Amino acid sequence: MTEPTLFGISKPVWEMINSFANWFAAAGSLAAAGVALYLANRAGKPSALVTIGHRIVIGPGSKKPYPEFALFKIANTGDRPIRVVQIGWRMGLFRKRFAVQMYDESQSSPLPVELSHGQEATWMIPLNARDEPWTEYFSKGLLLPHYRTALWTLRGQFFTSIGHVFEKRPETNLVNRLKEACVKLKNAS
Secondary structure (H helix, E strand, O other): OOOOEEOOEEHHHHHHHHHHHHHHHHHHHHHHHHHHHHHHHHHOOOOEEEEEEEEEOOOOOOOOOOOEEEEEEEEEOOOOOEEEEEEEEEEOOOOOEEEEOOOOHHHOOOOOEEEOOOOEEEEEEEOOOOOOOHHHHHHHHHHOOOHHHHHHHOEEEEEEOOOOEEEEOOOHHHHHHHHHHHHHHHHHO
């Protein structure tokens, strides 16, 4: 009696081919579990777009000199709400220094602020609202005497209620203003 065939392939060869199906099913199950764990872990982390920079406010009928501000801005891009409780600064390589940033409450979002998906909050720090400009005050207190290293490592921070900290390097326009203030103070002493 001859052995049965299908498409010209014998029964033992078909059995060997079918044994690979179990291996492929196991590999597919393992890959699906890995993707599910990755997505579950990724969904648990907050995500946001942050901006820190120098802004000039110009309105109808305003005259020079226009008010200037340092701007902190955060927009929630994740699926989960973010509760921002504080803004501040970090700088330094080995001896890190931290500072809490105060802001103009009349032109800023209140702290703490809860942001759901797509919402944003901004905080404005007036640069010339005091006798001593903010850039000079900030430079004296935190950047000098090694201002190049301090500016290179300077990061703005947004602190959340769950302990996650969003960090961003300030835009070049703000870094340049701080550098000018440091050079001015260094030359004056």
